Amino acid sequence: MPEKSKSSPQAIGYLYGRRTRIFSLLGLGIILILIIGIATSIGSVPIPLGTTAGILVDKLPFVEITPTWQDATATIVLDIRLPRIILAGLVGAALAVAGATYQGLFRNPLADPYLIGVAQGASLGAVIGFLLPAAWNLSGMGVIPVFAFIGAIAATVVVYFLSRVGKTLPVTTLILAGVALSALLGSIVSYLVISSGSKLHSIVFWMMGSFSGSAWSEVFLVLPYIAVGIAVIVIFARLLNVMQLDEEQAQQLGVNVEKFKIILLAAATLITAASVAFVGTIGFVGIIIPHAVRLIWGADHRFLLPLSILTGAIFMILTDLVSRTVLAPTEIPIGVITAICGAPFFLYLLRRRKRAIF
Amino acid sequence: MIELEMRNVTLGYDHHPVMEDVTFKASPGEVVGLIGPNGSGKSTIIRALSHLIRRKSGVITVGGRDIEKIKRQELACLLGVVPQLPLLPSTFTAFEIVLMGRNPHLGLFEAESRRDFEITRQAMARTGTGKLANRHVNELSGGEIQCLLIARVLVQETQAILLDEPTANLDIGRQEDILDLIKNLCRENNLTVLAAIHDLNLAAQYCDRLILINDKHIHAQGTPAEVITNANISRVYGAENCVFTHPVNGLPTVLLSALKKKEIGRNTISQR
Numbered sequence: 005m006p007e008k009s010k011s012s013p014q015a016i017g018y019l020y021g022r023r024t025r026i027f028s029l030l031g032l033g034i035i036l037i038l039i040i041g042i043a044t045s046i047g048s049v050p051i052p053l054g055t056t057a058g059i060l061v062d063k064l065p066f067v068e069i070t071p072t073w074q075d076a077t078a079t080i081v082l083d084i085r086l087p088r089i090i091l092a093g094l095v096g097a098a099l100a101v102a103g104a105t106y107q108g109l110f111r112n113p114l115a116d117p118y119l120i121g122v123a124q125g126a127s128l129g130a131v132i133g134f135l136l137p138a139a140w141n142l143s144g145m146g147v148i149p150v151f152a153f154i155g156a157i158a159a160t161v162v163v164y165f166l167s168r169v170g171k172t173l174p175v176t177t178l179i180l181a182g183v184a185l186s187a188l189l190g191s192i193v194s195y196l197v198i199s200s201g202s203k204l205h206s207i208v209f210w211m212m213g214s215f216s217g218s219a220w221s222e223v224f225l226v227l228p229y230i231a232v233g234i235a236v237i238v239i240f241a242r243l244l245n246v247m248q249l250d251e252e253q254a255q256q257l258g259v260n261v262e263k264f265k266i267i268l269l270a271a272a273t274l275i276t277a278a279s280v281a282f283v284g285t286i287g288f289v290g291i292i293i294p295h296a297v298r299l300i301w302g303a304d305h306r307f308l309l310p311l312s313i314l315t316g317a318i319f320m321i322l323t324d325l326v327s328r329t330v331l332a333p334t335e336i337p338i339g340v341i342t343a344i345c346g347a348p349f350f351l352y353l354l355r356r357r358k359r360a361i362f
Numbered sequence: 363m364i365e366l367e368m369r370n371v372t373l374g375y376d377h378h379p380v381m382e383d384v385t386f387k388a389s390p391g392e393v394v395g396l397i398g399p400n401g402s403g404k405s406t407i408i409r410a411l412s413h414l415i416r417r418k419s420g421v422i423t424v425g426g427r428d429i430e431k432i433k434r435q436e437l438a439c440l441l442g443v444v445p446q447l448p449l450l451p452s453t454f455t456a457f458e459i460v461l462m463g464r465n466p467h468l469g470l471f472e473a474e475s476r477r478d479f480e481i482t483r484q485a486m487a488r489t490g491t492g493k494l495a496n497r498h499v500n501e502l503s504g505g506e507i508q509c510l511l512i513a514r515v516l517v518q519e520t521q522a523i524l525l526d527e528p529t530a531n532l533d534i535g536r537q538e539d540i541l542d543l544i545k546n547l548c549r550e551n552n553l554t555v556l557a558a559i560h561d562l563n564l565a566a567q568y569c570d571r572l573i574l575i576n577d578k579h580i581h582a583q584g585t586p587a588e589v590i591t592n593a594n595i596s597r598v599y600g601a602e603n604c605v606f607t608h609p610v611n612g613l614p615t616v617l618l619s620a621l622k623k624k625e626i627g628r629n630t631i632s633q634r
Binding site for chain 1: 414433434435437438442448458459462463465470473479
C-alpha cells in the first residue's frame, strides 16, 4: 500500500494556498490605508485627497511636509474625521473578529458577537443610562458608555455561570442560556424604551449604532481592550482550527478545551463590549464579515482572523462614510447601512461559491 | 516506551456505572484488543485512557504516571487516539486534518515547520491517503476518513495508540492493510497499541492479547486462544459452538452458522 514517497510533496498545495492568503493580507492592508485617506477627505467640507494625504503623512514620525493647508483644514482632518474613522475601523475589526471567534468556538455558523447576551446587556445598561437624571452625568464621557459596557459584561457573566455544568461549559447550553437571557433583557429594554417618552428617539438611534461625535478620547479608551482582545484571539488561532474537529478530538490532540473556551469567550466578549459601549449595537458585521472571508479565503483561522480584522475595518469605515454622506447633514444609523450594503454583496458571494462554507 | 494500566477502575456517566473493577495492562510492543458486545464499554475504556472522562475510583496510569496529573498537551504527545468515525469540519482539506496531529508538539507561538510537513507527507503516504491531500474532507468516504485519522495519529508520533473500531468502515482489503500497518508500527517502534475491535476474527488474528468485556466487567483476558473459546463466546454473545481453528494460522476463528443457533431461525431454515 505505501505510495512512492518521491512524488511532489502534498504540502505544496497547502503552502500555495498560504501564499495567496498572505498576499491578500498585504493587499487588504494597503486598501485599508487608502480607504482611511479617502474617507478622511470626503465630508461636508470637501478636502482634496492630496491635502488629506499631506496632513496625515505629516503626522507620521520622522516625516516633515511644509504645510500648504490652513490650520482649520488640519483640524477637520485630524480631530474631527480621523478619530471617527479610526474608531469605525477598530469597531469593525473587533466585531468581525469576535464573530469569527464565536462561530469557531461554537462551531455554529449562526453565531454572532451578540449571541450570548452582550447586545441586550449593553442595551439595557445604555437605556438605564439614558433614563437617569442628567445630573448623574459623569465627567465628559457621559454615563451611557459606562453603563452599556457594564451591562454587556454582566449579561455575559450571568450566561456563563448559568451554563456551567460541573467543571465544563457545554457550548449548546451556553448558546441556549444566551438566547434566553437575551430575550429576557430584550423585553425589559423594549418596555423601558416605549415608556421613555421624550428620550425615545435618542435611545433607538443609539441601539442602531452611530459613530457621530467620536473623538480621540474614545478611540484611546476603546483601543486597549480591542488590541489586547484581538491579540489573545489571534494567538490561539491554530487551536481554534483544532477545535473545529470537535471538543473530544481537540482534547485528544492536546487542547485544554475548557480553559481555552473561557479565555476566548472572555477576549471576544471584552472586545465586543468595548465596541458596543461607545457606538451602540451595530448588527450584521459580526456575522457576515467572517462568512464572507471564509467564502473567499477559506476557514483556516490563522488567516480567517487577520483577514476578518482588515475586512471588518474596511467595511465599517465605508458604511460609516455612506451613513454620514448620503443624506448629509442628516446621519443614517449605521446599523441600517451595514445590512443594506452588506447583505446583497454577501448573497452574491454565497451564490457564486457552491462549496460548503462551514 | 510507555505502559498503559488500569487498576480496579470504575467508570461511568453521572450515577450510571458503565465499567466496574477494570484491571488490565498494555505493554510496549504488543497489540491489545478490546472485544465485547455493543454497549459493553469498549469505547468508555478508550475515553477514560485518553482522559475524556474521569474515573470514579481506581488508578489509571500512562507510563507509570497518574493520568490526572498529566497535562493535556503532554498526554497528547504520549498517547494518540483514533476516534470512531467522527464528523470532520467540511472546510478543511485532508492535508490540514492530518497536519493537526502535530498540534501537541507545537508551542503557542509556533507554526508548523518544514519538518512537520514532511512527517505529515510520510504518514499520508504510509496510509495510502497521499492522493487525497488537497481534497476537502466532506468529499471523502468513511473508509478514506478512517485512513486519514490513522495518518493523523501517526503524525502525532506518540508511544501509545488507542483505536476505537479502526476497521469498522473499511473493506476487507483495507482492513488488512490498516491492521498490518498498525501491527508493524507497534513492532518496529515498540508502541503500545490498544484497539476496540468489533470483528472477533480480526481481533484474534491481529492482537497479541484480548480483553473480553461483558456486562460492565472484564469477562476474560489473555491470548486469543485463551479468550475466544466456545464457553466465553456463548456466555457473552449467546452464540453457541461457533469457534473453530483457522486452517492456515491455527488461531481461533468464529464462524456463525444459523443451524447451530437453537432458539431462532430454525423454522425459516427448515421451511426451505
